[in-house]
Amino acid sequence: MSSPEATPAAARTGQADRGDRPVRAHARRNRETLIAVARATFAAAEGTVSLESIARDAGVGIGTLYRHFPTREALVEAVYAAELDDVTASASTLLDAFPPEVALREWMDRYAAFVATKRGMVDTLRAGWASGRIATPTTRERITTALGMILASGAQAGTLRADVDPEDVTAMLLGVFLSTAASDRWEQTGRLLGLVMDALRPPGARTPPRRGGDAAGGGGNRPSP
Amino acid sequence: MSSPEATPAAARTGQADRGDRPVRAHARRNRETLIAVARATFAAAEGTVSLESIARDAGVGIGTLYRHFPTREALVEAVYAAELDDVTASASTLLDAFPPEVALREWMDRYAAFVATKRGMVDTLRAGWASGRIATPTTRERITTALGMILASGAQAGTLRADVDPEDVTAMLLGVFLSTAASDRWEQTGRLLGLVMDALRPPGARTPPRRGGDAAGGGGNRPSP
């Protein structure tokens, strides 16, 4: 995802390529092809996906796939990270539109929906999350940042606790997804997220009736998709 | 332990029931050897364990291992289930000794500690939990039953919510373990269990200062980044 290495202004070749060409063109293209094929394959497949089939479909050798993505997790994370922007970006959008505690629940739902579409890679994603191999520096941090923004806003408004570490909430969410997002336990995911919400409200502010709509003045189930 | 149907060890009693085929003595011994070897190997190993090495160490062919345990999960669950009794049994013991909400937290801690010792099989356990392949009929149910006992007791005492499904709490716990029990995030596990406790208290009964910036009771010395 990043181009760390910096070739010292190799720009002056015949055709200037926007000033920065650290990687060979063909290598970059291979990488992109691999991600594209992987995304499609992961989305289509239900169970495990063979990396060799991805390499084959992308028209490269298995060695090339492993050159670009040293582990299965690396490839999965690349696909996952590439699509995560929508989720993280929606945090501030939601905060503009709703009070923090409503925005939080809504954001959780969106994240859950996002994860639910990752069928073909859930297993790997799961293993990677759990072991910290995935998302420690990159992805998880982005999630935690988005989450932290909402939590801080709610803390200021007094509708969310101020004494929780956003990282703990991230872990909690991943845990909920890990334990429910695999099968068809979609409603259970919703109930568990409700429990998480309950844990995040300040002592006095819990809404007694649990089922139904949490309301809070704005309709528990948001109108948006 | 499962032991689907244990015919009286009619290894070679003169008369055996004809409707009911006893398991051959040697087959049973093989099964037990496999579980014993697997338990030792899983406990010793840190990462993934080769099933072929288990079969080899048990002195049987790989085919025999797969005959007894058709999937890796089946073997892991057999080992796991065999040691689960201590945990489930402790539920009623704890209820005798403590008020329900204290017993609940204590029980969670014990379960967490138990899972934490399962190092060599966490990955498989995780995948099995998440997919429902493990523990759906057997193990998970035992956990849920133990948990339900504590929850019911707390509900009656008014110190725990009455409107939560024990199965949801089981899923929540598994989620917490799934997302933290892998690495050394032991203290995070504690904090997350604290959040779960908060979610399970009835609206009025939350203890305001207890957890938070500092820690829950014992040694939450986690530095927040």
Add this chain to the structure above:
DNA sequence: AGAGAAAGCGGAGGGCCCTCCGCTGAGACC
């Protein structure tokens, strides 16, 4: 005791994972 049946055994085999390494050709420099 002897024989027949089938439960149970073991390992070959095919597929996937990931590593390693010799070769090719893109790009830099002349």
Add this chain to the structure above:
DNA sequence: GGTCTCAGCGGAGGGCCCTCCGCTTTCTCT
């Protein structure tokens, strides 16, 4: 353009997973 060089390529190879099937051993019945 021509040459040099190493980034990048591809696939062979070793290990593990799991299946399949012919052979062995145990148990039952006579």
